Amino acid sequence: MIGRIVIDEVRPRTPTGHPAKAVVGETVPVSADIFRDGHDILAARVRWRSTDKDGEWAEAPLHHVGNDRWEGTLEATALGHHELVIEAWTDAYATWRHKVTTKLGAGQDLGSELAEGAALLAARARKLDKEDREQLAAARGALLDESMSNWDRLRDALDVSIGQQLAGPASTKETTRTKPYPLWVDRERALYGAWYELFPRSEGGLRATAHNRLPAVADMGFDVLYLPPIHPIGTTKRKGRNNTLTPEPDDPGSPWAIGSPEGGHTSIHPELGTEEDFAELVRAAQSREMEIALDYALQCSPDHPWVSEHPEWFHHRADGSIAYAENPPKRYEDIYPINFWPSKDSDRVALWEACRDIFLHWIDRGVRIFRVDNPHTKPLAFWEWVIPQVRDRYPDTIFLAEAFTRPKVMAALAAVGFTQSYTYFTWRTSKWELEQYLIELTQGPVADYMRPNFWPNTPDILSGPLRGGGEAAFKIRLMLAATLAPAYGMYSGYELLENQPASETNEEYHQSEKYEIKKRDWDSPDSLAPWITTLNRFRRDHPALHRLRNIRFIACNNDAVMAFAKVSDDGADTVIGVVNLDPHTSHEATLYLDLPALGLAPDRPFEVEDAFSGRSFTWGPNPYVRLDPSEPAHLLHVVSPSVDAP
């Protein structure tokens, strides 16, 4: 049954009924369609609370923004499960006020409106404190005083402060209320953070990584150090260098072929180090205010202990053998996929619990961030089960979905619980497709529950402008990733401009680090590390870049130049990015700024400062920019909201 007031199309929400998402302290947009029959004036609000702690309800008003859409914001202050409800009611005072002022303005007889206003004030007076009650009584008295003019009788009752006293529903009976919509609140790192991916075996193991490479990565300003699987690697059907089927004896194999007689998903590859070495790495990260992220890849090499201990957890061929992974005609004979639906349900329960316990094992060892490998090839029902199993115990856990698949599957993974998602950013290169994609991610329905993590490269993906590109291309793509999205990451070697592809048509790297150990000259004078350090420091210093939904694209008259602005939740920080998307040519453009939308006066110049060049500019609404491939981006913040005109 429909209520007296219709409240529909509530956001934030997921299409599947799973929780929408926010982080602590984030200003979260809330909106709904709200309407009723007739011409009475409505009022509405959002109320929310933590349900873990049976918390107090907070509330904020919603405002009509046109076409029966109402908008407001909420801000959650605690981790964990929350709920929100939208409430709407007929605002009897506002309706009366509109009616009486319209009649007054039209010079019409007020009829019994004065007495009706007095009755309205009397009915509401009971709920107010003494001082407000007295103000209301005086206003009511004036309404009923026939010795005065209509205007004098109405003056007090139409006062703004009376309207404020009468805000809110007169009674719960008059209020239409939605069902509760669930909202999961993460810590801020779920939304905002810079990731760095490296293979610890290339750095000499876990302890060497902790002591040598991690400090340098920390100095570059990264927040998360993400490691591909650190577990023992199988030898059966091991892949050789360049993904060949004929490995040399010293080829290390792919870290994703998990498991050997030395252990599986809860073990550490002996060549990387010991449990204590891992603990040392976690401690080293913590001491630099970084975190370690581990890979969570649910597949087994033929040598994984589960294969012999739990053959019922794998797919069996008609000939009795265990099926290796394949997507015909591609074959991955060094990997057995897991069968998440064994025929006996008790086997399924044991399997799913074992998979959950991998998370718990590493959480016990100080890990709270997991990059989940290929989640789209595992059942959505498994993720729907396992993520709350972990997250309800450790609400600071972060799950990044490495799903490069169809858009609806990626959205469904986010809806059932993944904290963050890899995206199509890598393949969005022109201005119109970047803008369209960002609008989808930041304003579309998925913005309520899917958080992007932008990667210009991964060990699997060397694509787009990086393939033929030099330093300019690497700067452009990293600038875009790091400023368009609050979470981004890069795979090591990016700073050294590595870009030799496996082939013209293969997006992988030549001599991929997945199959061999790499030695790199981190001290190369050509390294982008200093530039990256500047970029990451600016990100940290500017809360405007810690948010996703606040992006606003800036019109400009050159399709090779993309510009955008972000304003922090509190309005105090305004960042403007301008990027020359063409790594080969200088481009000029005029920008068309919407200054009031950036919190700036429309008619006064203001000063911006560029993080890369250190230069300052005095800008008006239509600034001119020129960007050369040698420094293809401006990373600006508004230094002073208004400066004296020159």
Next chain:
Amino acid sequence: MIGRIVIDEVRPRTPTGHPAKAVVGETVPVSADIFRDGHDILAARVRWRSTDKDGEWAEAPLHHVGNDRWEGTLEATALGHHELVIEAWTDAYATWRHKVTTKLGAGQDLGSELAEGAALLAARARKLDKEDREQLAAARGALLDESMSNWDRLRDALDVSIGQQLAGPASTKETTRTKPYPLWVDRERALYGAWYELFPRSEGGLRATAHNRLPAVADMGFDVLYLPPIHPIGTTKRKGRNNTLTPEPDDPGSPWAIGSPEGGHTSIHPELGTEEDFAELVRAAQSREMEIALDYALQCSPDHPWVSEHPEWFHHRADGSIAYAENPPKRYEDIYPINFWPSKDSDRVALWEACRDIFLHWIDRGVRIFRVDNPHTKPLAFWEWVIPQVRDRYPDTIFLAEAFTRPKVMAALAAVGFTQSYTYFTWRTSKWELEQYLIELTQGPVADYMRPNFWPNTPDILSGPLRGGGEAAFKIRLMLAATLAPAYGMYSGYELLENQPASETNEEYHQSEKYEIKKRDWDSPDSLAPWITTLNRFRRDHPALHRLRNIRFIACNNDAVMAFAKVSDDGADTVIGVVNLDPHTSHEATLYLDLPALGLAPDRPFEVEDAFSGRSFTWGPNPYVRLDPSEPAHLLHVVSPSVDAP
């Protein structure tokens, strides 16, 4: 909990959970997002049945059309309540077939695929009849025959007919099924029909209308004769001619000021005739295969019997008087709005039942179509209750919502049950806005449950090009209304090109028939009646125009020329409309037809015939048209799908 397969965003549906809509015999598009983890091949179908009669399930396949969207159609054959479910399952045979043929094509070892295919066939053979089982057994035998080549072993198992036998889910356990989605099935008149509105008092009453005017309206090809309220009219605060507050003694008053001492909503105005005269009108309509539609206007003149009998059904002012209708500063003192929420719930129940009984009263007297006045000023909850109250007893009842209000309110009225809706057509005049609006109405979410009824004019609305327009404007707007939408209507006087506005800014007519009796010369030689007769005859003869969702706009190189095509459900009838939207100037255009989409060969000429001129044209994919204001539209049908090239 999410299923093994996700099925989401099912259409048709309403956002509120009320039934979507179809008419008997209509081809209804059905679609859903359907996907699962991994690479296995899915299959899906829609099943539907009448729930009134606990009917047999019918089913039809859904096909993947891209981006995980699946589409198909259903067709209901009975009136009343239906339900539909979407089912999806992993197609084990198709998955096996894809895998084995890909491996075969890549020259790979088939491993145990042959044995697995044999097991698959064996598992399914049990459910088939003897002949099919034998075919399957032979195919299975070949698969296992190691003496043959792989290709010979597979030949029978890969045969298309085997795939057909194995279509459908292997077991209900493997099938993911949505909840049932409700669907209400109306008779065809709910979707398709030409309406004519007249004031019977201007024609000399009900009997004179039956004998004089109705035959002429029937001859023009209209299906529904719609009468404004025929009830006694109040005298208190009666409006005079041109909506004045100072009526002359012989001014008849607005028919919407319903009720006098002579009766209310179930009475007939004595000046219009008797119950027997009304019965005569109903019989006359039936004899011409027309129907009478009555106005259902829930408001009362101050003289309505309910005012004294049920003062609790009205709003009371502080001074004890009953409140007249107003939308400040506008006042409607000849009308009391009804208070649908009296404070006592027993009063509410009595009121709502009395309102329902008005429908039942006229249904008893042969009426099945109601044009509901201003439904958006009455509670949605009332319509949600009263429409099923009537429709479940008389499923052939049609409710047309006369709501010219905000889009979400109009959609909600349709969602809770209105059969048809007035629209913004009257205010959509340029090509881009007509096309955008039609795409919204025919393909957007509202197409599942909101059926437009297009009116170029009503007694309240003389707008747009008609105001300054001559015959060309009247032809253009009627052509658009009658061909873009399967249901359309016009208010009498249109054929005489009446277009004197109340003022430059007032959309009403000067000397509106709402406040006075009009005498017209129906035999005027300038009447559009012959042209309208041609238009309506063409509509009747062409089933392509009996449907809403089949419209397809045709690109053309002149923004003053709009072209579109409609193909009937069975594909046998193709109609093309071309309209010069400019009533003042001749326009030429080249059309760009998508011939295969119209069921025509892409490379052969075809013949079309114009209903207005009677001329035939031989067209190819890019026909040239020239339309003069004297005959501003082509109303074409494809006479022969291919003709010999000249």
